[in-house]
Amino acid sequence: MKDDGKKKRIGVFVCHCGVNIAGVVDVEKVAELLKDYPGVEFSTDYVYMCSEPGQQLVLDKIKEDKLDSVIIAACSPTLHEKTFQSAAELAGLNPHQVEIANIREQDSWVHPDRDKATVKAVKIVKSMVEKAIQNEDLEPIKVGVFKKALVIGGGVTGLQAAMDIADQGYEVIVVEKEPSVGGKMIQLSETFPTLDCSQCILTPKMVEVTRHPKIKLMTYSEVESISGFVGNFKVRIKKKPRFVDEDKCKLCNECADVCPQIVPDEYNMGLSFRKAIYMPFPQAVPGTYTLDMESCLGTLPIRCGKCKDVCDAQAIDYDMKEEIIEEEVGAVVVATGYDLYDMKALGEYGGENYEDVLNGLEFERILSASGPTGGKVQRPSDGKVPKNVVFIQCAGSRDPENHNSYCSKICCMYTAKHAMLYKHRVHDGNAIVFYIDVRTGGKNFDEFYQRATDDESILYLRGKVSKIFKEGNKMIVWGVDTLTGQKVEVEADMVVLAMAMTKADGVPELMKKLKISIDGNGWLAEAHPKLRPVESLNQGFYLAGAALGPKDIPEAVAQASAAAAKVGALFAKDELMHAPTIVPVIEELCSGCGICVSMCPYGARTLNAVRKVIEVNEVLCEGCGACAAACPAGAAQQLNQSDSQIFSMVKAILRG
Template sequence: MSEKRTGVFVCHCGNNIAATVDVKKVAETMAQEGTVAFSKDYVYMCSDPGQSSVIEAIKEHRLDSVVVSCCSPNLHEGTFRENAERAGISGFTCEIANIREQCAWVHKDRTEATEKAIKISRSAIRRVAGNKKLDPIAVPVTRRAMVIGGGIAGIQAALDMANAGLDVVLVEKLATIGGHILQLSETFPTLDCSQCILSPKMVEVSRHPKIKLLTYSEVKEVSGSVGNFEVKILKKPTFVDAETCKLCDDCAQVCPQVVSNEHDLGLTARRAIHIPFAQAIPASYTLDEEACLGLNPIRCGKCKDVCEAGAINYDMRPETITENVGAIVVATGFDLYPQEKILEYGAGNVADVLDGLQFERLCSASGPTQGHVKRPSDRTEPKEVVFIQCVGSRDPAQHCAYCSKICCMYTAKHARLYKHHVPDGKAYVFYIDIRSGGKNYEEFVQRAMEEDETVYLRGRVSKLHRTKDGKVRVMGVDTLTGQNVEIDADMVVLALAMQPSQGTADAARTLKIGRDKDGFLAEAHPKLKPVESVTGGIYLAGCAQGPKDIPETVSQASAAASKVLALLSKPTLSHAPTIATVRNSHCTGCEMCVTACPYDAIHLENGKAVVNEVLCEGCGSCSATCLRAAISVRNTSPMQVHEMIEACLSL
């Protein structure tokens, strides 16, 4: 066997190690090891002179491997491996012996600590003796990205990436992109019209040569890993050819099937064949298969008969589309917490008690009342409106423990919009406290109170019910005056909590990415990796990751886009080479490793296990399962562990 020439570098870490461990003795003892050609101690190995001395020693003593006895590998393994590379040897022939966190800092007795430091260092020397020179594995990447969810987050991420030159596939579950933002009337804190903000971006998406838009489509299956995902998408049939549809509305005029309009949250109705709203992208009608009488000229066929453009085709079938992408941005958004779960406020059964999105529709010029605020029950103008904040939020006992973050602001907006529509009306807001952090947010709330004379009542509403004279009686308490408050309102608007959308739950399952305790997608690190999921190559944007407002959503979407652009900026990705490797001579093809592998990284070829270098993460489950020692992780082979065990028991 070839003679190893290992250099051992024992760090004092100032006094951190040297106070407890006799570093000189460690260095001297290690010099006696058969594979050690050089050994020294130094006050700060990670300092510039320390690192330079390692490089000099490697060159001068023709070292082929390095052990640094110092702090935790989590701190400086990277440092010393890069340093070794600078000296011209493979970084993977450098190992760290952790004699600080796992020795010097936890023991007082100098003799014991020194003995343990010797064993730890010797173990690293034995390990490095078996280490192979390895080069990072270059994995070719697919330089395309996918965005799941076509709300503001998905649109922003897709546009940012496409404008940087990346091909993007944007997948949206509904028949149009746009998301919740299109249901809004105006947006805080500037009260600009949401359609005016979003429509140009939607058009840009539809015309962008780099964006492939798949609406009415759902991601069904994802395989592969960072850099190379294969995504299977189910595209549902719309039964209308978007290219030929002239948007004349003739089909909807004759359609006999009337169902609730989800875009208006049930405040209006639509036909089975419909366009979600006038500015829908793609601009086309969709035939809702569930609502239709039966896609059959014998049953009905009126829409097909009336369509002069000949755009309707009952023979369209669901289509499975496979897309290969290198990275995925998940922007699957939120749903409102269901009103049915709020039993104290009538569980959705009290007329004129609306949720925030319904109120947005009532304020919207394109909404069911053409922008005139009217009660759904009798189409009269409400003169007294009560807004209740924190409905479902901040209630760990019954509903969601978290703060939904945007409700304080949108309630203030609702109150102001109402007052602008009904200047002689009275607006009351029940709140726990006002959270208006954000640029110009506090000023916005102040204007709601001062300019628009909204009455803010600090307290909770205990219950509400319909009165005989068609009012909604709201019973609450004003905790500032300590008085019970009873208001006979014409309308009540609940600021319901945000919860992860059904699509978010589905995406988490399909993509196998984690969710937090509330069901929002989990970021890889709460502070340092807020847009990365725990799975490489999958990024998060918008309310799927947690409640947030539009500017924050857009920022996160752009951040996710920039992460994807960085990831896919080079033609290859680098993957750690410390992965499983098979000894063909010993493999019997029993498939135990195939079963044990959590990453599906092993398969059988001609009766022998073969490791997919990209999928393998080097966990070693295969190695511990194999009865024949036919598979092991590079640089952690059973023989190396065997030698390390011996070293650990050497004193």
């Protein structure tokens, strides 16, 4: 160790955290007992260490008592390690000489007994003193930044993030797996609470993105893998063959006219049909046809060739191959969006066996002027105008026993919108809404709901629907009105379910590749739910939109701009500092067995076959310590977390 022979001068600062710690732990006693511990020069307690005077106290004492290491006995290091490291740095102390002893989450919050908790706090602080004795000064590792961003997902969130990053002057690549950008928002008819047309507000944004000189749009593409580290990612993007040259295609539709293959149209939620060669919707960006090879009769080894025969522009090329495109980027914005909960799971509402029981997006298409009925409300089974429509909220949401436990947040508002738009189109129709609660938190949201109940005379019944079944050409809805306690039976022509939002298809697999954690429901996990809502714990990855959890358009757009601001802040620096608490190799001890190579989740360790030793890429190493635990020879020693430090800490705890 560097400090051989030289005794350390350690300062101990015990925080009360109001009553959070002091309510259980006798903090004065902890500070007092530590005064005489070997290596400790100074020990005190203070009511809020993280406050400005608290930090100043640390700063002053470092200078005054010439402390060369400090222990802050307070909350979890995830909360304030950075705070105290910066304070120590101001006093001229190396930030890696600051240690946090967690006596809140690991002690006062989980123990009721004052005496025992105090003893435990003393043990925790002593163990950190032992660690600090062997801590060395470490200097951050400097790395350059590739000032180009990748945005995954071309929905409204992805497009907004791309625009905001590009407007700051940085290059952006947008990757979208569907043939066109637009996401779910482009399928909506009108948006709450202003009832402005969704396409009218989104299509200009879509076009703007294609025209922006800093944005490269890659539709019908998927991210295959991302390697590297913040500021220096290498991305492999799989570009699926479209079989149509985007630049040559003149959108004449002659190919689709002759195509013999007819499949359900995804854009209209299966309520109309498209051909195997198609344009998803008239405003699609990029404006081109796409040959969907899964629906096509096939091109290998023989092909029907009808579309190519009629294409005057010679835009169709059956020999297009899947391409892998490699790009270097410095930051990644993940905006992978959501999907609707599978209707098949809702057996009590008929699964998806009843044509006239629709999910929210299907009804959006029926309401939409660009939809299969041109905006006329008709029911799918026979095309008749439904006179009685039942709307059921929380279909698949807020039902921990059977479905999802969470609230899908937007359904209350969109059901009010659906019912309202239905009444606008069918004046003599009746709309009945079954709800558990109506949650209208948002700007002008409750006014919108009041308008639905008061002005539009939509009947709201508080209660759940237990069953829907078909009788003749009517749907019978059995529910209960919990306000009167009566059973309700409604003969409906059509039923619209406010389906739960759920994680998008393929997201867990993609997040596994990107090393972004997801929660139990499959939503992406932010670094801190309140203070770092658009960051991932994996540095350089920013998260936005409905991929993080149910949210409406304004919230998704706000998160997109927030993520873009974070990317801008990252790109404003020319050099990044990488934490130096890495795990280097003691070459004399290393036998080159390679166990650590297989343990490393970051690909930071490689085996030098000639010298038979492990080599470490300093910037890739995140200091997780997996290799240090696995190394049979003790050749992998984490800086400031060595085996010898851990043993001293254990000894200190056992001694008491």
